[in-house]
Amino acid sequence: MLLDEFFAPRILVVSGKGGVGKTTVSAALALLAARHGRKVCVAEVDRKGTLARLLGGRELTYEPNELLPGVWGLNIMPEEALGEYLRVQYHMRRISRAFTSTHFVDYITTAAPGLKDILVLGKIWYLEQGRGTHHRFDTIVVDAPAAGHMKNFLSAPAGLSDAVQVGPIRRQAEWLRAMLTDPARSRIHLVTLAEEMPVTETLETVTAVRDEVGLSTGTVFANAVYSDLLTRDEEKTFARLADSKEWSSFAAAGKSAGVKLDDEDVQALAGYHDFLEARRAIQTSHLRKLKREVQEPVAVLPFLFSAGLELPDIETLADVVEMRIDEQ
């Protein structure tokens, strides 16, 4: 697939179960788009998260600010989105703090479930339309709520149209619905781990957002997958040496290259090999199930051997994402 095609819809929604690396993938997609000359905005929704740290450290606010050259970020808080909505829609200049207090927002979003999501999606619509901002973004990456809430989040416009029969908000909900269901404008990418629960949830989410919400589904990213270590022949050699306890041949091979290996070292080498293979065996079976049951292309992203992700790791992931898109 051409990169231009991947980035053709301006809005990329990224979602998945908690802890699978949604934010990491969102950051990598943003970097990739920026590398290819797009002006990118990446949006975090209703939380103080890790996105800012991954992309250089500036804290995210409701106003987009530039985190890296070409990459802008913002945090969409429902309270502030309501404030902006009232200013834009009702031309209210001075908004009483009561209107944007947590209790009022809680009240109004309870009275009309889905309104919170509408406010957040509404901000994305403002960004897409270039309203309330002097920026014109080519790509808007939405680091969306966890998959459990995803269906509600995306179907809020449809749900609200039923609950609220008249008025401007109903019309606006329909605009949002149009934005989400137009494949030329929005596409959703899902992130998962090659583990049982995340895969099961991904299969459910992908069907729900595609068939029930009517969104265009893009790629399913299988994150943190261990890469192959040994070739099949090497695996056989390893098994033979391990089974016959011929560790001495490793020590000898090491010695010839000037590497001193004692028994404990060799045990560690074998142990980490076995650990990797045990994890890989689990991942492989889930990955197979995912690829078999999902219609969308599956892009495998590598496990990065660094527990605290930072910008260089995101750069690496962006490289891989580019390769994977190219292969599709």
Place this chain on the structure above:
Amino acid sequence: MNPIAELVAKKRIIVCAGSGGVGKTTTAAAIALQAALMGKRAAVLTIDPARRLASSLGLKELTNDPVRIPQRKFSSAGLEANGELHAAMLDTKTTFDNVVLRYAPTREQARRIIANRFYRNISGTLSGTQEYMAMEKLYELHSEGDYDLIVIDTPPTRNALDFLDAPRRMTDFFESRVLRWFLIPYMKAGGGFMRVANVAAGTFLRLVKRIVGAEVLDDTAEFFGNLEGMYDGFKQRARDVARLLQSDATSFVVITSPAEDSVTEAAFFASRLNESGLPFGGLVVNRVHPKLGDGIEVRPRQLDRLEKGDATGRLLAKLLDNESAFMRVVELEEKNLDSLARRIPRHLWVRVPYLEREAVDFPGLASVAQQLFAESGGNVSARYRTPRPKPRS
């Protein structure tokens, strides 16, 4: 002694808290399973609609009322339970209905509340409701269920701290000055918001009406009207729940992974528990990469020579590369955990290594429990064996 085992022996309630994706639900179930093995009548209450937990317990689904796990599940996993294991999953709406039924002065009033649309929305969407009802259900099981130990996991809030604030946020909501400020004049005026004397409240009402419609206002006014006279009951119950959580019978266990975000949140959470007067009892660090050896020193030039050498040399080069990659992860995890140790002393920790299998069935869950309750909490050594292909017959 293993700090979590100590809690199982002494406490009546264990609350498992932590950020998403760190294995809270599985850990909670494993703790309850262990309690059953130790002869207790134990229950696990899960908040997360985790079907895997149900299937790992051999059930089709979990419900709001606890179900007993049959003894044969234990025996099929080669275990003997002297106690009992029960499992339930929170149903927020049903629990809330029970609360209303308990505190409404008349059944008719309860019926009106339960039929109210605003009320139905609350149980689905108002933030804090699920957490509040989790505590309510916990209290109910504790006072009526005759369990020796109840283990509860906390809702999948992205930020575990939300959990502590949520119940208060919910009760505050009911008593909110903002709401009363504009709803009471509305109710007094018999729903005719145009007749409301307070100008500011009038503006407010018109705006709400324009955003969500007049019907919604009527629903809300009716709801809050019916709720009058029930606040004292709610508040008393909230106080009882708070007292139970702060008592000696309860302990909070924080679950984390060695990842930086998760560790930061765990430390913060533990200190917040402290500030709130809630008893912190132990820490479970899940998904720790095993530390094997002390690291092997190899220079790039040596690695290069191996790669250019014979088959064994090339194989060794790859294994060395793999070892150094894992050691990097292990070191980073150690660094994160060291910073956590400055906040939470290590004798309160249990470290659970990555498991060879997932807890997808009862034996899987039992092996999680086995790791969790291994004799020495601090250092569980893991043995990883590659599954070798079976010879074809």
